[in-house]
Amino acid sequence: MNTKIVKSFILSFFVLLFSAQSFAYSYAAAGKEPLIEGREALLQALSANDYTAVNTAYNSMRAEFVYFNEHHGMNVDKKMEIAISEQDQQGIVTALIMTMKAEVMRRLEGAEQNINDYQVAKVLVVKSKLFIDLLAADLTADNRQKADIAIRGALASIGNPGVFGVGQKPADLTSFIEFRTALQNALAFTLPDAPTK
């Protein structure tokens, strides 16, 4: 009996030893975001003054820049390409910051259009917070706090789906638009084709 127990548990011991790793750590990745990863590579290249690497980094996220040109009439891809060719550091950083702000507002706009599809709306707003955190150094303290309040408010305005109607909170489009506008003001950025109130 005892031998049987020991044998079984030696087996279990090894099963546990080679089981999959847990996920109980306190840090979560940003997820695959070409603009965030590209930004890292681009700023590293800029620090080293290596414009070949700057170009490579830009190419890894070029699609994002092109998107804003094609869908929102922003000229960020052209601005970026000109700045790179002229080795204009300030121009490169400005185009990058503008694209990041656009990324935030595009997601908020997407959430607004999908306000009744809770899952889509919520994920879009949550993910936009990643970009706001990275923009921290480019905002005043006052605007950082305003942006934070606006994001929280926008998330609350989306409501939640509940389960079989239990705990359901309907979305509030009017309040969402107010917070979206507040965020535009905090970032001092508006998409060229942003919906007016």
Added chain:
Amino acid sequence: MHQLNKPWRADLIIGISLIVCIAGYFGLLNYYSFDISSDDALYFQRALSHFSVLEFSPHFPGYPGFVWLERLIHSVSQHPNSNVVVSFLSAIALTFSVFIYCYQRIKTKLWALFAVLLFLLQGNIAELAFNGLSDASALWFFSLYLLFTRFTPTLTATNSGTTMTSTITGTTVAIISGLLLALCLATRPSYLPLAASAMLLTLFYPSKYQSNYKQLGWQIISITFIGLICALYVFMQDGWAYLEEGQRFTQGHFAIWGNTANTTDSLLSQWLTALINTYSAFGLGLLTLILAIGLYVTRTRGLSILACCWLAWIIRGQNPENIRHLAVFSLLLPIISAQLLEHFDHTQRLRPGLTIFSTMLLITLGSHSLKQFTAQENAPVLQASQFLNTMNKQQLIISNYNIDNLRHNLPQHVVLDRHYQNSSNYQTQQQGYWRLSSNQLDNEDLVAQFKGRFLGERSLYLYYFDPYHLTPYYLDIQSL
């Protein structure tokens, strides 16, 4: 197993001693303030008013059991950091569990007090009480499950008197123990390996009341029931997006593993270091000896196997930088030690040796544990925040630890995540910046050190760099 023929005075003395031990230890711990000391604890605090895994309130998987507990405590205490109050109360409850478990199963009741002392003298108990996380609470539920479970052959069970299980039917016991395991998992899902190994282990110890498989079946039904309630609660807040967040979060852990690590050693050697830090090399030697003997003695074999399973699990899949993962040992080892020592205590000629051994164990762990305490009342991140809050002008702070806490405490400053190292470096090209680190940087002049208050609470080190990273900039703190 309470023996009725014993004089009540002995019980009274033991009871009073227990209260003195617990009140003394936790009363002294009250010197420290109930601060939010980590980002995870901050996420739990956020969950007090608003639960959403997507919004990191708290982070995945959500720990609904713990959130309900902290809300319950908040409704009574109104403490803003109710999660820390919960972990503190859970640590106290856990001490009682250790005592009751030993008291029920040991003839010489003094050894139950020994178990309590040994539990309290471990270096990581203070951290367990103050971390504001779910470890202590989940472990308390697990300890209650242990009180309902017998990891000893039934033959000896009948000799050892009565337990609470003798007055209720087998099905009820199975359901209650299943519910306790379920609450343990609802509070801390990553205790699944512990719960699973305990459930498997009970299969090998025939129950007095009903077939083991029937018992296991009832336990699984209970766990499923509570699991469904938790799933409904989580989905009520986040819907199907919860699953997407789970996938993202899990992948993130793998991608970011080691972000705050400052060593490239293998997990095994890192855990060995963590164990030595917690128990001291000599203390660890003594406890390993106890565990090894515990595996051979029938009475302690069950719990010793559980401890080994947990060791296998953490070596394979837990972060060695968080010594709170050793909490399972903190619960099991004192119990195993007390049961073993009492077991050998019946042999007259071993008694002097046992007295020396047990005293040595208490002194070793106690002295090592005491050395870890520092005089700071506040958590390192709060000490750092108070320091940086003295500056009116906006500062740039780069940290590899406690980012969200710093952002929360220092809204007037720019806090950048060291994880995004390249962009942080670029942004500091034109201006001086503060660097807060959870590990000491080589060849840099330290501006301030914010010491951890006890073992397991990481100290934070503050540096200042000028734009060209050539010479540290010495600040006249008085002028700020």
